Amino acid sequence: MSTQVLDNPVINRIDLNTIKKKKINIAIFGHGNVGSHLVNQIISSKEEISRRRDLELNIFAIANSKTVLLQQDGLTKNWIDEKIESGKEYNPEEVISFAKTNNLQNLILVDNTADASFVRNYSNFVENGFHLVSSNKIANTLDLNFYKDLRQKLTSKKRQYLYETNVGAGLPLIDTIKLLHLSGENITRIRGVFSGSLSYIFNTFSEEDKPFSAVLNSAIHKGFTEPDPREDLCGNDVGRKLLILARELDLHNEFEDISIQNLIPKDLRKVSKEDFLNRIQELDVPFQIKKKNQSKYFVFRYVADLHGDLSKETGALLDVSLVSVPKNSMLGALKGSDSIFEIYTESYGDNPIVIQGAGAGAAVTARGVFGDILRISDKEN
Structure with a gap:
């Protein structure tokens, strides 16, 4: 006796809006020329990336050396005004705590600063589940002990560190x-x-x-x-x-x-x-x-x-x-x-x-950083 499966358009129809997209939560440090270009590139590309790659890119933190804006649901195109109004003094540990408190997954730290002291936070971010993307060259040019220790930590935590823009801006070098x-x-x-x-x-x-x-x-x-x-x-x-x-x-x-x-x-x-x-x-x-x-x-x-x-x-x-x-x-x-x-x-x-x-060029460098973010995002579960 055979079994026939009827083609029921109601049962078989897939509502694409109900498919859960992979959400990537991004904390960006540094919003000068490169950083501001990057934020605007991500915001303007979000819908297209969501449609083509089933990825939701969510910038939950934007910071410079003085203040940070933390928003669980991400930045809008008015992020500069919002940061002026609602940004607060901080230390990097607060960004990690915010991610934990709000149960944010698939975390990426983006360093667009030129700050030698900030790179000392990399290990702590990796320890707490963040991948690293950086246009800041300093972490890769400090003493060899720091260089090797960071890579050992990345390996043990199964995190990635991408820095294509450290040399050659957006070139695939x-x-x-x-x-x-x-x-x-x-x-x-x-x-x-x-x-x-x-x-x-x-x-x-x-x-x-x-x-x-x-x-x-x-x-x-x-x-x-x-x-x-x-x-x-x-x-x-x-x-x-x-x-x-x-x-x-x-x-x-x-x-x-x-x-x-x-x-x-x-x-x-x-x-x-x-x-x-x-x-x-x-x-x-x-x-x-x-x-x-x-x-x-x-x-x-x-x-x-x-x-x-x-x-x-x-x-x-x-x-x-x-x-x-x-x-x-x-x-x-x-x-x-x-x-x-x-x-x-x-x-x-x-x-x-x-x-x-x-x-050279802020827009070119930002596009290279964006590429590194997408490479990590594609490999996240």
């Missing part, structure tokens, strides 16, 4: 290097122009007949540099990015191991920002001399270079310096504020893997 390294590919060298601001400055200075101070002022006014451009010109930011890539290859380097060429004259390094900006014409003569002495068809690039014996934990050399390269080379052909990364491997020989594109 760190993921590429991780995959190559984990697959057993022997990376022999990584070289490139890691700073979008310094890329613009030296691309322009090499091509145009302008004093260095005029080019620097143009970069400042276009928003390519930090508020104090010495933070770019000193080379430390490029050095941190190079160190991050070295550690991705399991190299045991510290920041002190990097040879960095500081482009700021010694007598301008410790004056106030205002004094420096009033005296930037003092940079013109030394840079004009460099340009005059440069070979024909060569251009300046501020280059980071990881080389040496990268198969040994302590065999790497890390150099950051202003170099002169042929105009028709990959580095020499760089335009605008793009970054470029050349990854040399044993298998590819003299032909590097090249990753090039926009290496």
